[in-house]
Amino acid sequence: MSDCKLETKTFFQAIENEMLIGSRCLSCGHISIPQRYICSRCHSDKAERHEFVGTGKLAAFTVIYVPATEMVKAGYDSKNPYMVGIVTLDEGPRISAQILGMDLSDPAKIRIGTPVKMTVIERGPEGQTKKFLAFEPL
Amino acid sequence: MTANKLARGVAVAGVGMSKFGVFPDKSSRDLFVEAYQELRQTVEKGLPPKDIEAFYLGNFSADQFEKQGHLAPIVASWIGLSPIASARMEDACASGSVALRQAILAIASGQYDVVLVGGLEKMTDLPTAAVTDALASAADTMFEIPAGFTFPGFYAAMATAYMDKYQADPDAFLRVGIKNHENGALNDKAQFNQTIKDVMAGKKAKAEQKGLPVPTWENEMDFMRDPKANPMIAWPLRLFDCSPVSDGAAAVLLVSEDLVSKYTDHPIYVAGIGQASDGALAERESLSDVPSAAKAAKQAYKMAGISAAEIDFAEVHDCFTIAEIMASEDLGFFPRGEGWKAAMEGKTSRTGEHPINTSGGLKSKGHPVGASGVAQVVEVWKQLHGIAGARQLPGELRYGLTHNVGGTGQTTVVHIFEKRS
Numbered sequence: 001m002s003d004c005k006l007e008t009k010t011f012f013q014a015i016e017n018e019m020l021i022g023s024r025c026l027s028c029g030h031i032s033i034p035q036r037y038i039c040s041r042c043h044s045d046k047a048e049r050h051e052f053v054g055t056g057k058l059a060a061f062t063v064i065y066v067p068a069t070e071m072v073k074a075g076y077d078s079k080n081p082y083m084v085g086i087v088t089l090d091e092g093p094r095i096s097a098q099i100l101g102m103d104l105s106d107p108a109k110i111r112i113g114t115p116v117k118m119t120v121i122e123r124g125p126e127g128q129t130k131k132f133l134a135f136e137p138l
Numbered sequence: 139m140t141a142n143k144l145a146r147g148v149a150v151a152g153v154g155m156s157k158f159g160v161f162p163d164k165s166s167r168d169l170f171v172e173a174y175q176e177l178r179q180t181v182e183k184g185l186p187p188k189d190i191e192a193f194y195l196g197n198f199s200a201d202q203f204e205k206q207g208h209l210a211p212i213v214a215s216w217i218g219l220s221p222i223a224s225a226r227m228e229d230a231c232a233s234g235s236v237a238l239r240q241a242i243l244a245i246a247s248g249q250y251d252v253v254l255v256g257g258l259e260k261m262t263d264l265p266t267a268a269v270t271d272a273l274a275s276a277a278d279t280m281f282e283i284p285a286g287f288t289f290p291g292f293y294a295a296m297a298t299a300y301m302d303k304y305q306a307d308p309d310a311f312l313r314v315g316i317k318n319h320e321n322g323a324l325n326d327k328a329q330f331n332q333t334i335k336d337v338m339a340g341k342k343a344k345a346e347q348k349g350l351p352v353p354t355w356e357n358e359m360d361f362m363r364d365p366k367a368n369p370m371i372a373w374p375l376r377l378f379d380c381s382p383v384s385d386g387a388a389a390v391l392l393v394s395e396d397l398v399s400k401y402t403d404h405p406i407y408v409a410g411i412g413q414a415s416d417g418a419l420a421e422r423e424s425l426s427d428v429p430s431a432a433k434a435a436k437q438a439y440k441m442a443g444i445s446a447a448e449i450d451f452a453e454v455h456d457c458f459t460i461a462e463i464m465a466s467e468d469l470g471f472f473p474r475g476e477g478w479k480a481a482m483e484g485k486t487s488r489t490g491e492h493p494i495n496t497s498g499g500l501k502s503k504g505h506p507v508g509a510s511g512v513a514q515v516v517e518v519w520k521q522l523h524g525i526a527g528a529r530q531l532p533g534e535l536r537y538g539l540t541h542n543v544g545g546t547g548q549t550t551v552v553h554i555f556e557k558r559s
Contacts (some may be wrong), residue, residue: 034423
């Protein structure tokens with residue numbers, strides 16, 4: 001195994017630094033997000049940390065009117081819905097994230113394939129906020 | 139690789155289920171007693187309890203819903219079966235089918251001859267927000283839930299991918315809901331024992347009673363598209379696209395094929411089994427279908443030696459209406475991209491070419507998550523025996539299929555049952 005750190009928490013440490021990371025298999029080149037010690041394509045356990053450019057396209061989405069508890073705490077509800085989606089990164093793999101900066105008044109007008117770029121959103125109780133991965137239109 | 143056949147044949151000798159619904163006065167144990175009592179009555183030649191050698195219980199999360207772990211031996215003791223081996227199986231909403239599958243494999247291995255399978259969930263003691271959070275633990279809580287996903291949200295996202303890929307009309311989702319309520323209205327065990335027309339009439343009567351303006355819906359689709367009557371939960375899915383929070387239990391008695399005549403002359407047989415897994419939704423090869431479902435179905439068809447065309451009816455995991463449409467394609471009843479049209483055209487109704495969810499499905503019958511996979515077998519048993527009452531399918535039925543999904547498809551389990559003449 002290579003000596004780079006691929007523990008799951010490094011993903012969140014990178015987000016705090018507004019970086020999007022995953023792993024690249026040193027045997028077959030397969031790129032994964034979240035990062036994996038073991039390649040899902042060739043099963044090699046030699047991988048290195050990969051930093052994504054952070055751009056991609058919207059692959060699927062929804063606008064949520066009945067949020068989970070954490071998102072209620074963040075101020076969302078049926079009158080103030082939020083968008084969440086799955087983004088296909090330019091490097092190939094996909095990741096789930098909140099999507100910011102889109103007009104949510106008529107979700108039927110939101111287009112799959114919309115180009116997006118990485119950003120972060122801070123959520124959590126005052127003084128203890130954390131950064132979460134998000135995307136916004138390019 | 140996987141053997142094509144079970145090492146020993148397995149049959150179903152009896153089934154039972156509790157009513158599904160909201161039961162504040164009942165614990166999960168009470169619900170399972172109800173299912174087990176009914177099962178005992180369905181075993182034609184009687185079931186001496188001492189014959190039961192093991193108990194496999196599907197349960198997602200009594201730990202979270204009732205603060206009760208280690209549920210299987212407790213339930214076994216409640217029905218007088220201690221000290222037999224009792225184990226709880228957990229794979230989210232597929233827990234029931236996973237328990238069934240493990241029991242089938244245990245009998246096929248020769249370890250046991252007679253096994254009781256249970257499915258059980260008591261969800262309604264918690265407030266809705268806490269139920270939502272408990273269910274969220276079936277997803278990837280590190281990478282999916284912090285993004286803001288809820289379970290309706292996951293399936294809504296799959297719906298957008300499906301709609302984009304096949305130019306599908308979201309009215310098809312509403313049609314699935316209307317159809318499943320029509321079936322559930324004929325099932326006295328269903329949580330929502332009402333058609334959408336019944337729901338509309340009820341709301342109109344209530345408005346009249348309260349002296350409020352009476353809604354003027356012209357038909358069911360009019361009602362289903364009304365944002366007040368059927369509010370958006372996660373676009374494009376509305377309230378009536380979502381299965382409810384439920385309490386309920388189901389039970390199935392499995393016996394090795396060579397011994398089943400001791401219990402009944404009218405068993406149904408396990409013809410094929412399949413199970414597959416997958417990663418988080420974003421990591422799938424496709425977002426507009428459930429890859430693990432197609433893989434599990436392929437295994438089950440191969441073992442049964444039949445194709446999708448030979449399945450007479452299916453109970454599928456319609457946790458959300460889009461899930462039923464994707465399932466109708468994953469299981470091979472319709473080509474990719476045609477499932478939504480089939481739903482629009484009534485091809486999955488009781489009189490259609492591929493009847494789906496004659497029980498009312500999760501949508502109308504209810505979805506006590508760990509019980510759902512086992513309760514699907516109860517419907518297959520009833521249909522194959524011609525005892526499904528007003529919802530009985532016409533004609534000679536031979537093969538019934540069950541399709542049970544955990545999470546968004548991290549687990550799918552498929553079983554095919556056969557009535558032999």
